[in-house]
Amino acid sequence: MTAPPQQLLQLARRASTISITSLTGWTSYKANTDPLHIFWDLDHTILCSVTPLPSDHTANDEKHNDTNGGGEESSLIKPPTIHHFDQIDDDFPYTPLTVANTRTYFRPGAKVALWLCSKLGICHVYTAAQESYTMNILQELDPNKEVFRGVVLHRTGYPRIVRDGKDLTVVMGGGTSNDDDNGGTNTYKKEPNDIRLERAILFDDKVSNFKPQKYENGVSVLPFSEERLNKCLSSTNNSSSSSSSSSSNENYHCVMDNWTAYLQEVKEMARLVGISVWGTVHLSGDVRKVVDWVRKLNEDDNEV
Incomplete structure (x- = not known):
């Protein structure tokens, strides 16, 4: 005898609850006992720097500006202002x-x-930027050092980044040398086995940086270029003629374009979080299997 639809629905809900609870518990267990080591590039991966300063702003602009204008345009809900700061x-x-x-x-x-x-x-x-620039960003992004609890690698301390790509064994004690190209000592070396390659993943917009590990640990990120940034920034017309029908229509389409661009960037960051979750819970314990699957998925998407 077939179970009534209500009973089937209840069983499905219970199964979903059990699955979610189990996945959450497994994720928490792995995060605490065998955490993933996530290496982040900076420029064009999680940020975009513009030099010189944009001509339509001054260096003393507030970090968060009011994106909603007055009058009829205030009814248009614009994307949140992109957090920014000025530096040297x-x-x-x-x-x-x-x-x-x-x-x-x-x-x-x-x-x-x-x-x-x-x-x-x-x-x-893990960035090819210099130390001063890197520290400026971290002071703004993570002043209490709650997010980046690992190492900070930049070209000042490890110049080979620019020439050879981003070698993850540098923080495993397995790099080619403890001396940098300037004759100094690379202070970012860790004891062997602190970080295992099967638990290390690198997010970067430049595929060439994955070469030291034969591309097995790197996930390519859509570059957050200045062109993509400009699409996110509000470009609505705030002139005195904004009350005209044509101008209002233009502003509406500008806001919709801003939202589309903004959500595309959020989607890309959500993708990286999803990859990190999968890398954490993968039963093999080897994040490189997840990276390989992501690469094949990207290749399939490009073919389509």
């Missing part, structure tokens, strides 16, 4: 009187994604 990037010209020469925007969804990933494992920074 000493890779570019500046003088002692320069307040800032660079504006850094954090990718929509990046801060939440980083926080979630920090609960799944240990987050590290």
Whole structure:
């Protein structure tokens, strides 16, 4: 005799509850006993820096501006303002009187994604940027050092990043040398077996950086380029003619375009969180199997 639909629905709900509870418990167990080591690139992965400062703003702009205008346009709900701050990037010209020469925007969804990933494992920074620039970003992004609890690798301490890519064995005690190219000592070396390659994953927008591990540990990220950033920024017309029908229609489409671009960036960060979750709970314990699956999935999408 077939069970009534209501009983089948109850059984399905119970099965779903048990599955979710089991997955949550397994995720928590793995995060505490065998955490994933997540290495994050900075530029074009979780942020985009613009140099020189945008001409339509000053260095003293507030980090969060009101995105809703007055009048009829206030009824249009615009995307949240992209968090940004101004800094001096000493890779570019500046003088002692320069307040800032660079504006850094954090990718929509990046801060939440980083926080979630920090609960799944240990987050590290692995960037080809110089130390001063890296520290400026971390001071703004993670002032209490609650997200990035691992190592911070940059080209000042490890110049080979620029030439050879991002070798994860550097933090495993398995790098080629303890001396950097400038004759100094690489202070980021850790004891062997602190981090195992089967539990390490690198998120970066440049595939060439995955070469040291033969591309087995790297997940390619859609670059958060200046072009993509500009699509997220509000470009509505706030002129006195904004009350006209054509201008209102134009503003409406601008806001919709902003939302589309903004959500695309959030979607990309959500994808990285999903990959981190899967890497954490994968029964093999080897995140490289997840990376391989993601790569094949991307190849299939490109073929379509």
